[in-house]
Amino acid sequence: MSECLVITSGKGGVGKTTTSANLAVALAREGKKVAVVDADIGLRNLDVILGLENRIVYDLVNVIEGQCRLKQALIRDKRIEGLFLLPAAQTRDKNAVTPDDMKKLVDDLKELHDYVIIDCPAGIEQGFKNSIAGADRALIVTTPEVSAIRDADRIIGLVEAHDLPEPELILNRYRAGMVGRGDMLGREDVLEILAIPLLGIVPDHEDIIISANRGIPASFDDDSVVGAAYRRIAARLGGAEIEIPSFDDKQTFWGSVARWMGLAPAREVM
Amino acid sequence: MAPPTPALDAPQILLLFRDEIAVFQIPETVEFEGVREQIDRLIALEPPDALGPTCRLDLGERPITLLDLRRLVHHLDQTHSIEVTGLYSSTQAIHRFAQRELKLKLFLDGTPPPEDLMPQPEPTDLEPASATAPEAPDVDASTAPAPQAGQALDLDPDDILDAELQTPTPSDELEPEPEPAEEESGVRTLHVPRTLRSGHAVSFDGDVTIFGDVNPGAQITAAGSVIVLGTLKGVVHAGATGDEQAFILCLQLQATQLRIGTRIAIPPKEGSQGPEVALVREGRIVIEPYRSRLPR
Numbered sequence: 001m002s003e004c005l006v007i008t009s010g011k012g013g014v015g016k017t018t019t020s021a022n023l024a025v026a027l028a029r030e031g032k033k034v035a036v037v038d039a040d041i042g043l044r045n046l047d048v049i050l051g052l053e054n055r056i057v058y059d060l061v062n063v064i065e066g067q068c069r070l071k072q073a074l075i076r077d078k079r080i081e082g083l084f085l086l087p088a089a090q091t092r093d094k095n096a097v098t099p100d101d102m103k104k105l106v107d108d109l110k111e112l113h114d115y116v117i118i119d120c121p122a123g124i125e126q127g128f129k130n131s132i133a134g135a136d137r138a139l140i141v142t143t144p145e146v147s148a149i150r151d152a153d154r155i156i157g158l159v160e161a162h163d164l165p166e167p168e169l170i171l172n173r174y175r176a177g178m179v180g181r182g183d184m185l186g187r188e189d190v191l192e193i194l195a196i197p198l199l200g201i202v203p204d205h206e207d208i209i210i211s212a213n214r215g216i217p218a219s220f221d222d223d224s225v226v227g228a229a230y231r232r233i234a235a236r237l238g239g240a241e242i243e244i245p246s247f248d249d250k251q252t253f254w255g256s257v258a259r260w261m262g263l264a265p266a267r268e269v270m
Numbered sequence: 271m272a273p274p275t276p277a278l279d280a281p282q283i284l285l286l287f288r289d290e291i292a293v294f295q296i297p298e299t300v301e302f303e304g305v306r307e308q309i310d311r312l313i314a315l316e317p318p319d320a321l322g323p324t325c326r327l328d329l330g331e332r333p334i335t336l337l338d339l340r341r342l343v344h345h346l347d348q349t350h351s352i353e354v355t356g357l358y359s360s361t362q363a364i365h366r367f368a369q370r371e372l373k374l375k376l377f378l379d380g381t382p383p384p385e386d387l388m389p390q391p392e393p394t395d396l397e398p399a400s401a402t403a404p405e406a407p408d409v410d411a412s413t414a415p416a417p418q419a420g421q422a423l424d425l426d427p428d429d430i431l432d433a434e435l436q437t438p439t440p441s442d443e444l445e446p447e448p449e450p451a452e453e454e455s456g457v458r459t460l461h462v463p464r465t466l467r468s469g470h471a472v473s474f475d476g477d478v479t480i481f482g483d484v485n486p487g488a489q490i491t492a493a494g495s496v497i498v499l500g501t502l503k504g505v506v507h508a509g510a511t512g513d514e515q516a517f518i519l520c521l522q523l524q525a526t527q528l529r530i531g532t533r534i535a536i537p538p539k540e541g542s543q544g545p546e547v548a549l550v551r552e553g554r555i556v557i558e559p560y561r562s563r564l565p566r
C-alpha cells in the first residue's frame with residue numbers, strides 16, 4: 001500500500017524542503033520506492049538540494065498540461081535505487097495547477113512508488129491546497145520559535161478540516177543547549193501548544209547547510225547526526241518504535257564530558 | 271444582451287474535406303492563441319461523428335513552432351478524440367519533427383510526400399552517438415568518466431525515456447520589448463538588455479542575444495541561435511523548432527543544461543575560461559572555444 005505524505009508548515013524557511021529531501025533519501029535507503037514532488041511552483045529548489053537541477057527536462061506543469069508523460073518528467077537519482085524527483089516548473093506560477101490535477105498526479109505516482117512525498121510551498125493559498133489535495137498523511141515541520149509555531153497551529157487546523165488523519169510533528173533546528181538555558185522552547189512547550197504526536201526532532205546542525213550546498217542530503221551520510229535523525233524519522237513513518245534522543249549529549253562538549261564522567265546520564269525523554 | 275457574434279472580418283479557420291478526411295485550414299493571420307477555440311467552435315457546429323476519428327491540419331505558409339503544433343495535436347486528441355494524421359505545411363523546420371515525433375504524414379502543396387521526407391526508421395537522437403561512451407555518462411562529476419576536452423556530456427538517455435523534446439511553456443515570459451531587428455536574411459533577433467534571473471523565461475522565434483548573464487533557473491528557448499554576452503548558468507534551448515545548425519555562444523559557459531534541436535547535454539562542471547560556443551557536431555553537442563568567427 002503506498003502512501004502520500006505532505007510536508008507542510010505555513011511559515012517559510014523552517015525546513016520543509018530539507019525535510020522532504022532527507023526523508024526521501026532515508027526512505028529510499030530503507031529500500032522503498034520514493035517519489036518526491038516539488039510543489040513550490042515558481043520557486044523550486046528541491047532539485048538543487050538533491051543535486052539534480054541539471055537533469056531537469058520536464059516538470060510537474062508539463063505533466064499536468066499533457067506535454068510529456070509522467071515517467072519522462074521523473075528524474076531518477078543515480079546515487080540510490082528507488083529515488084525519483086518530480087521537479088516544479090520554475091517559469092510558471094501556482095495557478096497553473098489545480099487540486100484536482102494534483103490528486104490525479106499523486107494517484108498516478110502512487111501506482112509506481114511506495115511513498116510519494118510532497119514538498120509544500122509556504123503559505124495557505126493555492127500552493128498549499130494543491131499540495132494537500134492528494135495527501136494521505138501530513139507532516140508538520142516547525143522550529144521552536146513562536147511565530148513558526150503559530151503558523152504550524154494554523155496549518156494543523158486547515159489539515160484537520162481536510163479529512164486527513166491527525167498530522168504529526170517534526171521539530172526542526174532544535175538546540176538542546178539553548179533549551180537547557182531556557183533560551184529556546186523545549187519539545188514539551190511546543191507539544192503543549194500544538195498537541196499532535198511528535199514524529200521526530202532534528203537538531204540545528206551545520207551538516208544541513210554543507211549538504212545543501214553540495215546537493216547531497218545529510219541522510220546519505222552515515223556519520224551525520226542530522227542524517228541519523230532523519231533516518232530515525234523515516235523508520236518511525238513505517239511504524240518502527242524508535243525513541244527520540246535528547247540530543248544534548250552530542251551537542252555540547254561539556255555534556256559529553258559530564259556523561260563520560262558519569263555525572264549526567266543521558267536524559268531519556270518520551 | 272445579445273450573444274456575442276464573431277466579428278465577420280476576423281480571420282477564420284476553415285473546415286474542409288480532402289480524400290474524405292476533415293482538414294482544418296488555418297490561415298497565417300489567425301493568432302495561435304485563438305486557434306484551439308475556433309476549432310472547438312467549428313467542431314461544435316458539425317453533427318456528431320461527422321468528422322470521423324482522424325483529421326489533417328493545413329497550415330500552408332503559416333509558420334508554427336514545434337510546441338504549438340504539439341499543443342494543437344494534443345488538443346484535438348484530448349478534447350475531441352480526433353487524431354491528427356496529416357499535415358500540409360511549408361515550414362521546413364517542423365517537417366522532421368512532425369513526421370518522427372508526431373507521426374504525421376506530410377503533404378506538400380497537396381501532393382504526397384517525396385521519398386526523402388518519409389519517416390526514417392531509426393530515430394535514436396538522444397542516445398550518445400559515440401561508441402566510446404557505452405555507459406550512460408553520470409551527472410555527478412566525481413564518478414563521471416572524465417569528459418574529453420570540450421566535449422559536453424550527453425544526457426543519460428535513461429532520463430528522457432522517449433527521446434522527445436519540446437520547448438517548455440514559459441508563462442512568466444519577458445515580452446520582446448525592443449522591436450526585434452529584421453535582418454536582410456529574414457532571421458529576426460531579439461535583444462534582451464538585461465540579466466535573466468531565476469524564473470525568467472524568454473522564448474523567441476528567431477535568434478536571441480542577451481546583454482547580461484543568464485542565472486540558474488532562467489531559461490531561453492529560441493528557434494535560432496542564442497548569444498549570451500555574459501555568463502550562462504541557466505538552461506538554453508537553441509534551434510528549438512528543430513534547427514541543428516543553431517549554436518549557443520557565451521562569454522563564460524557554466525550552463526545547467528544545453529539543448530540544441532532535440533539534443534540535450536550537461537556541460538562539465540569546471541567551466542573553462544573565455545568565450546565558448548556549443549554546437550552539434552556528428553550528432554552530439556560539443557563545446558569549443560570561440561575564435562572570433564561564427565562556427566562552421
Ligand SMILES: Nc1ncnc2c1ncn2[C@@H]1O[C@H](COP(=O)(O)OP(=O)(O)O)[C@@H](O)[C@H]1O
Nearest residue numbers: 012013014015016017018173203204205208209
Ligand atoms: N536542521 C537544520 N539545521 C541547520 N539549518 C537548517 C536546518 N533545517 C533547515 N535549515 C536551513 O534553513 C533554511 C530553510 O530551509 P528549507 O528546507 O529551505 O525551508 P522551507 O522549505 O521550509 O522554506 C535553509 O537554508 C536550510 O539550510
Ligand SMILES: [Mg+2]
Nearest residue numbers: 016017040121
Ligand atoms: Mg521550500
